[in-house]
Amino acid sequence: MKKNIKYELEYTLNTTPKVLYTRLATASGLSEWFADDVKIQDDNIFTFIWKGSEQQAKLLERKKNECVKFKWLDDEDNDNYFEFRLSHEELTGDLALIITDFADDAEEKEGNTELWDAQIQDLRRILGL
DSSP states (O other), X not given: OOOOEEEXXXXXXXXXXXXXXXXXXXXXXXXXXXXXXXXXXXXXXXXXXXXXXXXXXXXXXXXXXXXXXEEETTOOOTTOOEEEEEEEOTTTOOEEEEEXXXXXXXXXXXXXXXXXXXXXXXXXXHHTO
């Protein structure tokens, strides 16, 4: 099913691109904040495990210290994905994590945004921020 709303969320994190990228692109890094456990098959299929449920995603793109892009395997729409992108503001030195995701409607977007906010709080805690 095609999700109608593409949205981006931006979070400023006081860390380095290398440290943050490790938390976004590796099974061990993702299992620290994104899921209870993460396993990788064939180098590009990630299995995310949350309290007994599993969901698999294919790694679509990875650019060191820049971005990581996944597609849920059970999502039938080929256009939908979720992406972590790093943006370094040279003037201020701030590092932003920009998350791109999709939702069916405004209600789902609101729920997803709350979930991302909670996940980023976990990430901040892991990073000591």
